[in-house]
Amino acid sequence: MAEHIIETKNLVKKFGDFVAVDSISFSVEKGTVFAFLGPNGAGKTTTIKMLTTLLAPTSGMILLNGYDPQKRQHDARASFGIVFQDPSLDDELTAYENMDMHGMLYHVNAKDRKERIKQLLEFVELWDRKDSPVKQFSGGMKRRLEIARGFMHKPKILFLDEPTVGLDPQTRNHIWTYLRKLNQEEGLTVFLTTHHMEEAERVSDHIAIIDHGKIIASGSPEALKAKTNTTTLEDAFLALTGSSIRHEEVSSADALRSQRRMWRR
């Protein structure tokens, strides 16, 4: 039987009266690429936050690499790497320093850090830019650096929250090539969310579609297409979630993002 590296049961998250995640249960097999898809505001990011120890669930169970993310935070955290929707690099520091700090925070010793940084930066083709401050990097370079960084402490699971937003097809292609390589060579489990359906269709072994806080369908891309009698995942997705446009409240992050742009000018 396949080993489940992520498992949730009846997972619920309420914000006041609003039920963001409504009793979802799913499991992710070790070494697979799992895509978590859904319209805006469906509960994807909330679920990722609960899986990655940032939010405490209202009720339900999570096991991440065998650990409860709330009870054994440090063990759970050491098991995964994450690439957030927004860049979470320190712009003032160089690529090398960002990697090094990450390694230090995850208690990777100095010798391993050195080797690993070189290996990973070469892997994402940023070694020649290792001493440039991150603020000089393009969006795609930052993403590549974040993926390399997320992998610095050899996590068993890599979470990717919309990792390819705003990237050109070349960069996207590159990133998926790296990820698939890591997935195959190191048995990495990838948990991703994305709005690019063709991308999800191409890279993932298993897909779960969430809408209004509930998982409404799950299975391989082929199974989902067969189930809905469609030829592309995009059509399958629309068939399952409907075509009405969702409203998502502007978060303070969005507001702050525009403010920061103003300050930089």
Next chain:
Amino acid sequence: MLCVLNEECGADNFYLPMIAIYTLWLRQLKRYFRSKSRIIGSLGQPVLFLVALGFGFGPIFQRAGQGNYIQFLAPGVIAMSILFTSVFSGIEIIWDRQFGFLKETLVAPVSRFEIMLGRTLGGATVGVLQGIIVFFLSFIIGFRVVNWSLLPLAFVFMILIALLFTALGTGIASLLQDMTGFQLIMNFIVMPIFFLSGSLFPPNGLPSALDLVVKIDPLAYGVDGLHGTLGQMAQFGLATDFWVLSVIVVIFIAIGSYLFSRIQV
């Protein structure tokens, strides 16, 4: 063998939190030394205060029989630059919170308290450095240290002021979502703390309500401590200054870490 968790590293439990604290402290310092414009920019205000107020009010101060105004003013301006630098270092969390490094640190296998302490120590170190620079600048304006043997003690007071206000900034920033409350904090917290600390005028013969405000202003004890160690007599007494500041530092760090531990991203 990659060493990620304690068991594998064989490091003891005391040493590990130190790494995280050191990492975040180092980050604050690197950021400080890289932004030359920030260093120079933040020196403009203290120099302006020293020159404009120092020479402007000097003759009046002298005629009032209070002696040399620069001698009185310099410790206050040193305290001011530490106050501003420290509060801002603390408030930087707001920026980091939605984009930057904060999320990255929150998912690392490190406790919130270690993160808060590392950042606070880093911010405080930057504050002290800024204070030392202003100390030297005040020599150019004409300030003279009365008793050099008390200089180490003056240094202790600078550290206490810096810790106190970095912790305050961290606490405030933990409560705010974005920078819109920034003016509020400047005008209702930071500026009153500065103006009512006795850094610009000797706090004697004040109306009793104002006198009370001065007595509950933590910076008043820092300014008094600097007066006592660098220039004139301390009004409250150096021992009082030291103990009041130390106790408030402990309280603010406790409150700051509590508020910081409640941050949700």
